[in-house]
Amino acid sequence: MRVVLLLACLMAGCLAEKPHPCASPALLSGLITVSTQNEKLWTFAKYLYDALGHKVRLMELGTYENKSFTYDALLLFRENVMYEIHEHNRTCKKKPLKADFQPLVIPKDATLVGQFVLGSSSGPGEGLLINTWTGDLPDKTGKYVSSVTEFGCIPVTTLFQTEQFGWVVTSYVNNIKGITDPSQLNPPDFCHDEESKDNNEEPANFLSLFLPKI
Template sequence: MKNLTILWRRMYAAVALSVFMCLTATTNADPHHPCHAPNMTGFMSVMSLKGDTKAFGAFTYDSMGKKLRFRSNESHPANTSMGLDLLMLFNDGIFYEIDSRNQSCEKKSLQCTQHPLDIPDDATFKGVKNTGSPSIKGEGLKTNEWAGSMPDMKGCYSMSVTMGCLPVCTMYFHDTYSFMVSITEVEIQIKDPDLLLVPSYCVAQPLEETPEGTVNSFLNEFM
């Protein structure tokens, strides 16, 4: 009986130590490490901070494969809306500007892989923001605010992301331009995987040379 009591005390001490270590690890862990968005399908609008619509259209995003397809809606009422069909392959460091009507495309290299659907790993957490009323159910949205610099583009950015890591809006600032990207009607799935495949008429397309000093990126398409 004495030996059983000693064994029980040792087991209790071991469990207590494990719980203490887990609690300590949870307390010391950084709760604001940049998260990564899931697979998504939705709509994206790009507006200059002067109020001009630069582009509006549907997007499909593969979070694991790091692929993004964005097709602007040319029927959007804003006359300044850009006609774009972009397939970004971030892991491969290339992207395609697609013209499905003429079945042609341009294949280019990516010098910057930053885009508004994912928080950069070096982003700085700025705080939590409540939009609307947090005290009334269904009338508020809590977001994490992130910010950082973009050395390749000589600018900076500010991102609002939900607690579930869904991007809401991102603002980009530069000496000569600034614009905002808003994400709406998001579904956490890839509804049409074929959109992330390189069209057959683009497969054999040669890689275009990048002029010296040019920085190709998803963001540069709107500048």
């Protein structure tokens, strides 16, 4: 009986351990949705994320100010280059990339909001244990709120403030550790080295990656 009680206490201690900031897997792929508080932007995208090579690809469709769009962007942060890819006519635009690579991490200075169950805790397999964190955006431009899974640090949702759109909500679904086709993180063979002369709109932050096509 004492052994059973001891084991129960040890398990309770493990479960009660305070969550810590974490980093998501270095290679991830899946689907994301991005929507804004003022309802001007909504987009649904397949994403590929490579924290080792500092590469991201977004293949999206959505609406901005009631206008539909599709967009395919390959972002090579180490080269400071992005490619707008048009598979339908095998064309490509190469542009300078001024954004910094943003790893999927919970920063060390983040504050824990709480630990929650997404779904139900009534039975096995009915819920997902997540940790929600908050903190300041770089340069104190606003707040963010991020939720990740307790096990694996897989992103679930992220909210952050902007002056233009209010709160922006990013939700991650169907996440997979790894990238099934790494060649999608390389420019297609029809992309050339010449940079586009039309560089008036250069991505400068996460949200702007969804706007240059409008």
